[in-house]
Amino acid sequence: MSTAQTISKSAAAIDKARAEGRAALIAYLPAGYPSVEESIAAGIAAARNGADLIEIGIPYSDPVMDGQVIQAATTEALAKGFRVSQVFDVVAGITSKTDAAVLVMTYWNPVIRMGVDEFSRRLSEAGGAGLITPDLIPDEAAEWLEASDKYGLDRVFLVAPSSTTERMQRTVDASRGFVYAVSIMGVTGARSSVSSAAKDVVAAAHAAGAERVCVGLGVSNAGQVREIAAYAEGVIVGTALVKTLGDGGVDGVAALTKDLSTGLARETGLAGEEA
Amino acid sequence: MADAPSGNADNNAAEAFLQGGSLKHAPGPYFGSYGGRWMPESLIAALDELEETFDKAKDDPDFRAQIADLNKNYSGRPSLLTEAKRFSEHAGGVRIFLKREDLNHTGSHKINNVLGQALLAKRMGKTRVIAETGAGQHGVASATAAALMGLECVVYMGAEDCRRQALNVARMELLGATVIPVTSGSQTLKDAINDALRDWVANVHNTHYLLGTAAGAHPFPAMVRYFHEVIGEEARAQILDQAGRLPDAVCACIGGGSNAIGIFHGFLDDPSVKIYGFEAGGDGVDTGRHAATITLGKPGVLHGARSYLMQDDDGQTIESHSISAGLDYPGVGPEHSYLSDIGRVSYEPITDAEAMEAFRLLCRTEGIIPAIESSHALAGAIKVGQRLADEASAAGETAEDKIVIVNLSGRGDKDVATAAEWFDLLDKNSAESEIGKEGEQL
Numbered sequence: 001m002s003t004a005q006t007i008s009k010s011a012a013a014i015d016k017a018r019a020e021g022r023a024a025l026i027a028y029l030p031a032g033y034p035s036v037e038e039s040i041a042a043g044i045a046a047a048r049n050g051a052d053l054i055e056i057g058i059p060y061s062d063p064v065m066d067g068q069v070i071q072a073a074t075t076e077a078l079a080k081g082f083r084v085s086q087v088f089d090v091v092a093g094i095t096s097k098t099d100a101a102v103l104v105m106t107y108w109n110p111v112i113r114m115g116v117d118e119f120s121r122r123l124s125e126a127g128g129a130g131l132i133t134p135d136l137i138p139d140e141a142a143e144w145l146e147a148s149d150k151y152g153l154d155r156v157f158l159v160a161p162s163s164t165t166e167r168m169q170r171t172v173d174a175s176r177g178f179v180y181a182v183s184i185m186g187v188t189g190a191r192s193s194v195s196s197a198a199k200d201v202v203a204a205a206h207a208a209g210a211e212r213v214c215v216g217l218g219v220s221n222a223g224q225v226r227e228i229a230a231y232a233e234g235v236i237v238g239t240a241l242v243k244t245l246g247d248g249g250v251d252g253v254a255a256l257t258k259d260l261s262t263g264l265a266r267e268t269g270l271a272g273e274e275a
Numbered sequence: 276m277a278d279a280p281s282g283n284a285d286n287n288a289a290e291a292f293l294q295g296g297s298l299k300h301a302p303g304p305y306f307g308s309y310g311g312r313w314m315p316e317s318l319i320a321a322l323d324e325l326e327e328t329f330d331k332a333k334d335d336p337d338f339r340a341q342i343a344d345l346n347k348n349y350s351g352r353p354s355l356l357t358e359a360k361r362f363s364e365h366a367g368g369v370r371i372f373l374k375r376e377d378l379n380h381t382g383s384h385k386i387n388n389v390l391g392q393a394l395l396a397k398r399m400g401k402t403r404v405i406a407e408t409g410a411g412q413h414g415v416a417s418a419t420a421a422a423l424m425g426l427e428c429v430v431y432m433g434a435e436d437c438r439r440q441a442l443n444v445a446r447m448e449l450l451g452a453t454v455i456p457v458t459s460g461s462q463t464l465k466d467a468i469n470d471a472l473r474d475w476v477a478n479v480h481n482t483h484y485l486l487g488t489a490a491g492a493h494p495f496p497a498m499v500r501y502f503h504e505v506i507g508e509e510a511r512a513q514i515l516d517q518a519g520r521l522p523d524a525v526c527a528c529i530g531g532g533s534n535a536i537g538i539f540h541g542f543l544d545d546p547s548v549k550i551y552g553f554e555a556g557g558d559g560v561d562t563g564r565h566a567a568t569i570t571l572g573k574p575g576v577l578h579g580a581r582s583y584l585m586q587d588d589d590g591q592t593i594e595s596h597s598i599s600a601g602l603d604y605p606g607v608g609p610e611h612s613y614l615s616d617i618g619r620v621s622y623e624p625i626t627d628a629e630a631m632e633a634f635r636l637l638c639r640t641e642g643i644i645p646a647i648e649s650s651h652a653l654a655g656a657i658k659v660g661q662r663l664a665d666e667a668s669a670a671g672e673t674a675e676d677k678i679v680i681v682n683l684s685g686r687g688d689k690d691v692a693t694a695a696e697w698f699d700l701l702d703k704n705s706a707e708s709e710i711g712k713e714g715e716q717l
């Protein structure tokens with residue numbers, strides 16, 4: 001993992017959780033859903049109720065890695081007139097009120113359209129930690145590698161159960177902050193159980209030298225958080241929070257985050273031996 | 276893959292071409308600064324597997340023999356090259372030849388690609404293919420190839436298109452495919468591709484994504500072109516045989532760009548041949564309701580490749596509009612973006628009205644009902660023919676000395692209801708009239 005001279009906000013947040021004997025909780029929320037103000041309020045609520053990192057998604061017309069719940073939320077945000085530059089308001093709104101590291105999750109075309117350098121500069125000015133890029137692989141990321149170095153931003157690439165050893169190495173090497181381990185072959189969406197593939201992906205990322213690996217896709221309750229916390233440095237929850245935000249508003253997000261965070265503690269001695 | 280090359284690569288390639296280099300068989304992943312793999316990591320292993328399988332198959336005499344056999348004995352290739360003498364009179368009097376992809380089994384060029392990819396799916400041990408479709412042409416072709424080769428087939432199709440294209444849905448189902456209506460996003464072709472990609476991520480262990488055009492992530496653009504190169508190779512040999520020389524111009528319509536790149540390929544390295552791609556101009560390029568991606572789009576990434584793209588200032592994809600469902604796509608294959616930038620191919624828009632006029636003309640002058648997609652190429656050929664005729668008279672030559680080849684990518688049976696509605700041929704109370712109002716293509 002590239003540590004460069006940059007101080008990684010995401011790494012710091014994950015390390016703080018580790019020092020407390022637990023995994024970090026990463027809460028995904030889409031910018032502009034159900035409104036820009038409420039997405040800020042939801043991010044703050046998540047951060048104050050146990051989320052160490054907040055991942056703010058940019059609504060996009062063609063979200064190929066998202067399942068129906070997140071698609072519906074981001075489509076609604078776009079229909080209400082969400083503009084990409086508002087993501088910086090959301091990031092600043094959360095970083096100004098909490099200590100959470102705030103990353104942006106974005107498909108790549110909106111970044112290209114604004115200009116990779118310009119986007120990075122504005123994200124950094126808003127206090128953002130970096131980017132999670134579901135459809136950008138390191139092979140295509142030359143511009144982003146440069147801009148993220150220039151502005152001290154984390155670059156979180158994804159690794160998957162299908163990643164070869166060679167690609168795993170390449171991706172881990174290109175990442176900064178943490179590596180996003182996709183738990184299953186599929187898109188975002190709540191699932192009743194965590195796939196056994198998740199643990200293998202995390203092990204492979206660790207073997208490639210990743211110090212911080214966070215698991216996402218399909219995690220929706222404290223039991224699943226507990227399972228993953230035993231072998232990964234962080235747990236990412238998206239769909240369940242987005243659904244709760246739609247049904248129960250910001251208070252619902254606060255309550256669910258609090259509940260999810262009860263699963264973070266590492267049961268000493270049992271780590272890595274869950275049934 | 277190498278790091279994305281800079282724009283200089285384009286100039287270098289243009290230079291190289293002018294100095295006698297070749298533009299043929301461009302292997303990808305990049306075409307100048309276009310192409311690549313802007314895809315989720317989850318799918319990269321599958322793309323690698325496909326690339327490797329394709330590379331091996333290309334050099335395998337058995338595979339080539341299988342393709343040649345299917346082309347000849349199943350699709351009915353070689354397709355004819357037909358001189359359109361009466362139609363030519365409306366194109367400045369130049370000689371116009373039609374490459375008759377409409378005569379292939381299933382009625383369009385699409386069969387070339389689906390047979391090739393279905394064979395590759397079998398080589399990879401995949402038992403299931405998925406496909407996207409707009410009007411249903413590629414869906415029908417995919418269902419056909421799947422039936423022939425004993426593969427399970429699932430086709431994603433916008434919910435609205437399913438309703439408008441009820442007969443094509445039935446056709447796919449008759450062929451044993453399952454059609455899944457897509458209700459996400461704008462519920463159009465691009466969303467059908469999104470849902471197919473989501474399916475692929477989840478089922479890649481047993482599933483091949485049979486993409487229908489020369490777009491998408493590497494190796495799709497180069498691979499789909501490979502399966503369509505036969506169009507250009509045949510056309511080149513046929514025109515040399517029938518006219519004794521190369522054409523002055525070659526014309527094709529551009530949806531994602533597969534029929535076009537297939538015929539263009541045969542002539543890319545012949546500098547005397549001018550090449551034209553005709554995009555869907557819809558209601559007109561100044562109305563915002565069109566699919567003129569290269570004419571008006573800006574480079575961006577969608578569905579795995581960097582290419583020209585219809586997008587707003589935020590990089591959100593803009594919905595396209597065309598009377599022709601097969602051209603109604605806001606993206607375009609990366610090789611076309613490159614050929615446009617280096618100036619080898621000219622891309623121009625053709626409006627719905629121009630296309631429909633050319634549609635009517637071909638019906639009346641040649642007894643051939645063309646697909647509305649292909650009618651865009653015919654309308655473009657009329658313009659090119661008139662320009663060539665002007666050039667000829669300025670040079671003291673006659674128009675008949677000029678030769679234009681048009682890729683007639685498909686037949687228009689599917690478009691009869693749309694055309695009947697356009698030309699107001701239907702009894703107002705007929706069921707067809709109701710369907711036609713919705714843009715149905717039977």
Ligand SMILES: Cc1ncc(COP(=O)(O)O)c(C=O)c1O
Nearest residue numbers: 530531532533534601648684685
């Ligand atoms: C007859 C016909 N021509 C052309 C096209 C456009 O596709 P492409 O640009 O890939 O050739 C289609 C697509 O459905 C078609 O059915």
